[in-house]
Amino acid sequence: MPFIPHTKEDTQSMLDVIGAKSIEDLFDEIPVELRAKPLENVPAGRSEMAVNRLVRQRAAEDVQPLCFIGAGAYEHHIPAAVWELTTRGEFYTAYTPYQAEASQGTLQLLYEFQTMMAELTAMDVSNASLYDGASSLAEAVLMAVRANRKSKSKRILVPRTVHPTYLKVVKTITQHQGITLEMLDYDIDGGHLNIDTLPSEPGDFTALIIPQPNFFGVLEDVDALTDWAHAHGALVIGVVNPMAMALITPPGEWGTEEAGIKGADIVCGEGQPLGVPLSSGGPYFGFMCCAQKHVRQMPGRIIGATNDLDGKPGYTLTLQAREQHIRRSKATSNICTNQGLLTTAATIYMSLMGPEGLRRTAANSHANSCTLTKQLNAIDGVETIFSRPGFHEKVLRLNKPVKEVLSALEDRGILGGYDLSAEFPELGNALLVCVTETKTEEDLQHYASSLQEALQETLAEVSA
């Protein structure tokens, strides 16, 4: 019996204490007609050895080629110590730190995490994480509606440069709250949200979402957008790549003093680049930071420092009255878990990298992306679409259908990028290519020469 320690004698003596004849007797309150038939579609139990063999074969099937896909999930090197420490049983098998005295390890770590995220984004406070980047944006939208008490419209301005899947998730989660998501088109030359396309008439806007970098990898004109929002009484929701924050202006510093308020109001995003493997899509973690004045509207767990009976410093969950287990139907969110284990990894990752390690990783990724783009632009039939600078992703237009080119690249051991043509048909044969610090010069050359071949090959196929 896997994982059940009872001997026959144990079971018998326990039944004696209970005063039951058999284990079956313990289920005598369940109406007989409800008792289940045997589980036919569950396989018979197997030994660890047998399961090991099966699952290792499965994992071996998934080993993938050199990856140049980004689009919200990014391959970065993860120091070995990160997951060695994260999977220590004391972190891995601990519960949510409700019992503070027995959870000081997790609680102090989360306090350190909050400090690091607040530093990285230059915001006042951070929570202890949400599920993932997409759902964190949904929670940010709900939070903005609560926090912007002056606005009654529940109108959220959403640039089309926000990750399209994030937008779908926002729609799913906020659809029953009477919120209007108003889409703003992007500048076809720059690939960014042009300030001139924002509504010119005064109106009641609850919040403006600003992605940085945006889904195309392009850097938005964050200062002007932030000032516009604040001048129109809207809150600013930044959705950012935390790795990029080591290199570019963090949301806490967006805008100028002219609008009276500097900085974004709420910042969220996908934490995966900070020490979390690609993992077929999860588990990742979402993060959320905000200005101090909005802290009581923030969803999710928050850790605070305090003292114990002897005056010694310690950490505990705080502001719990916002949460579902106390506020029930009036809670700020139904969120119960955070992504504790992933924030553990991220905290250790940021400690091992430090400010310089993170900056170099970000700068290196950016430089690699620039190098590859230059090489690809030299190829006949490839051009960079957008003129504005980016972080580590670039949109290229090909003279062939992207799907065919990607397939030809796969045959050469390369995952060439993310095909934009379905979601952004107006861009034509557009491909989003990501390069991080993990790629070598040889990798970049291999990509460039393979793309050249692939384009010729598909050309040959078309003419044949």
Place this chain on the structure above:
Amino acid sequence: MSNVPNELKYTKTHEWVRTESDGSITVGITDHAQELLGDMVFVELPETDATYTSGDDCAVVESVKAASDIYCPISGEITSVNEDLADAPETINTDPYDTGWLFKLTPEDSGEVDELLDAEAYLELIAEEDH
């Protein structure tokens, strides 16, 4: 035993109401309510000029382990709120009937006050709850 001053009126949801000499109404939570909730850590007060109908939730008092809605006992317009509570929410614990008041309002119909519980009826109510 909780303090239940005779001169005040009460609601079933543990707010107290005092009619001031100018006809305005002051609202707070009772000594019994603050005991139940424990140490106050935060108070969310209504905006002045807002109008409420009796029974609307218009404020929240928060202790470490509970958050409780405050229901407007009398229909009317909020004229002022106790700003001091922002920095010292514990005043509700130490002095619920005086410096721990929550907000003042101008009633639409001062007759509504008469429909509230008097001290005796409120004492009965909390005795029943304790049972």
Place this chain on the structure above:
Amino acid sequence: MSPEFTSGIKSNQLIFEHSATGRTNGAQMVEDVASASEIPEGLLRKTPPMLPEVSEMDAVRHYTRLSQKNFSIDTQFYPLGSCTMKHNPRACNTLALLPGFLGRHPLAPERFGQGVMACLWELQEILKDVTGMTAVSLSPMAGAQGEFAGVAMIRAYHDANNTSGNKSERSEIICPDAAHGTNPATATMCGYKVREIPTNTDGDIDVEALKEVVGPQTAGIMLTNPSTLGVFDRRIKEIAQIVHDAGGLLYYDGANLNAILGKVKPGDMGFDVIHMNLHKTFSTPHGGGGPGAGPVGVSERLKPFMPIPVVGKDVVGKDEGSFRWLTETDLPQSIGRLSAHMGNTGVLIRAYVYALLLGREGMVRTADYATLNANYLMARLAQAGFDMALPSRRATHEFILTLKRQAKDQGVTAMDFATRLLDYGFHAPTTYFPLIVPECLLIEPTETESKETLDAFADVMKTIQEEADANPELLKDAPYTLPVRRLDDVKAARELNLKYSPAKD
């Protein structure tokens, strides 16, 4: 040795306090290429973030030490009611961390993901059978997200079936007063009003009260069975009938599925939709508060509304036997997506490995021994003189002990007992939940604990009662032996300190 110091550093320091300007961890430094930047000056960060500047050893020591300040299943008995803190088998973790799974980009073509998709598809099949539902979507990232998906599906169903062509007028979700806080919070997120119904003194739902609140405005009811009171609601079929007759649907909160695994299928009880907490019943790690996974199972009528993506298997044609993601195209009425990709895939793999190890017999035994352990511990504690909230009922996988008498006579509370337990090396049971039982401890031992452990726990509870009899103050000031004494929650909430700021010289 002063307890404040270990190996030359203060034991309660933050990682930032080990930091020294300019200290770097050379092994993690890639080439400095700042000059290659195409980013204009105006968009560059001016001051670096205050992150720790420490060596690898500093970090390893610091986080190893921090881990040692935690209670965990690996180190302690953890009888947290409603949380199912069972052993987390190591094989589940080892296999989920295989490079093939970890290195795969979520947007890589399906042909590079057949291995992981095969695992997920089989997990869907297993969960369908266990719950008695028609289809399963694995995408919700936590129990609360599964709940959201479930209630959103109920809403989508009513809207789609409203003959007038307008949105449904059904506006209420019914929840028992003993429900998990996530239930009413979820109903609100889905735009519903919550109607609470009371529980009878025997722990079952008050069916008469239910009859009074159901009606044409009822969208559905959210239930846990076994309930949060640790008993099986015997009138569940009748409840299902009443709600269905009124046109409402039944939502099953799977928090307590461990108690009935392989014994009773929620689908057979009449439920239309269920979420499961894989981090409970299927033993994926709690990780200090996540990641969880909250797959949803649905009956035939809710199938079109499932959250996407779902793993599909081609049964005919050239791709026969291969797996693909079912998306908006396949399920156009879906409530939509809940995450950027496929939920918490790594957690799902762990649950899959666990399900394979248990197999069909192992699942039934899980419920058997979880129930045996709970009833045994309840009997031991009753013998020791403790009061049970529902003494006449069988325990399921958990039970409730009430310290109302002790609170009244001796002034010691459930919290005092809980914190004193820590001194004896046991994690505390769940306290003050469900809210309707005063001074309660909700105790769930799980099937993986031995008789010896349960005996030791019962003995310690008895010892603590004796301490309370002799000197109640001893309990009030507990714990004494942990890294910190009892913490001041009021200070934490009044004087918010949510991040470290270096002391100014």
